[in-house]
Amino acid sequence: MPLYQDPRVLSGEPISLDLLNTRYRDRHGHHDLIDTRAALTRWLVTSPQLKAYSDVYRLADAFAFTHIRRARDILARVHRDPHDDDNLTAFNALLVHGHPRRELTRAGLREHLDIDDPAHLVGYLAADDYLTLITDDPERVRVCDGDCGLFFHAALRNGRRRWCSNDACGNRDRARRHYERTKTAALRVVSAVE
Numbered sequence: 001m002p003l004y005q006d007p008r009v010l011s012g013e014p015i016s017l018d019l020l021n022t023r024y025r026d027r028h029g030h031h032d033l034i035d036t037r038a039a040l041t042r043w044l045v046t047s048p049q050l051k052a053y054s055d056v057y058r059l060a061d062a063f064a065f066t067h068i069r070r071a072r073d074i075l076a077r078v079h080r081d082p083h084d085d086d087n088l089t090a091f092n093a094l095l096v097h098g099h100p101r102r103e104l105t106r107a108g109l110r111e112h113l114d115i116d117d118p119a120h121l122v123g124y125l126a127a128d129d130y131l132t133l134i135t136d137d138p139e140r141v142r143v144c145d146g147d148c149g150l151f152f153h154a155a156l157r158n159g160r161r162r163w164c165s166n167d168a169c170g171n172r173d174r175a176r177r178h179y180e181r182t183k184t185a186a187l188r189v190v191s192a193v194e
């Protein structure tokens with residue numbers, strides 16, 4: 001049994017979208033996967049992208065709790081309105097906390113990431129990742145067409161993807177379209193009879 005169970009509803013997304021996806025909706029209402037420090041710890045230690053960072057437990061202190069949730073708000077705002085100067089300033093402030101460093105060793109290149117405080121690690125990684133995604137192809141950063149509000153990165157081979165996962169929103173949409181088709185068909189039958 002793993003110590004922590006992964007709370008994610010959508011796995012495999014890049015860290016910026018994974019952070020945004022800590023907020024979502026379903027038929028039970030709104031959810032926040034990092035609304036307490038315990039919940040944040042669970043999200044941090046089950047994050048595949050944070051496995052390489054040993055001090056992930058320390059990240060769930062009160063300072064980090066505030067900063068990580070703030071980083072999520074900044075990311076959501078800049079995604080909603082990337083032309084707003086305040087949003088851009090706040091976003092760029094996340095990037096200031098990390099300093100990638102390259103070093104030549106006997107084994108060749110070694111890359112480091114210096115963070116001025118562990119609390120800023122997630123904010124930095126998420127902002128850096130988001131910047132890479134939208135520079136690469138902003139069209140591939142999508143929000144599910146369903147009601148869940150989940151973000152996903154559409155892979156090149158799956159460029160037409162519109163749903164978070166076929167099990168949830170995709171199925172609901174197929175059911176709705178099926179209902180509308182049968183309704184239209186029934187109306188056609190009625191008008192043919194008349």
Ligand SMILES: [Zn+2]
Pocket residue numbers: 144145146147148149150163164165168169170
């Ligand atoms: Zn969805």
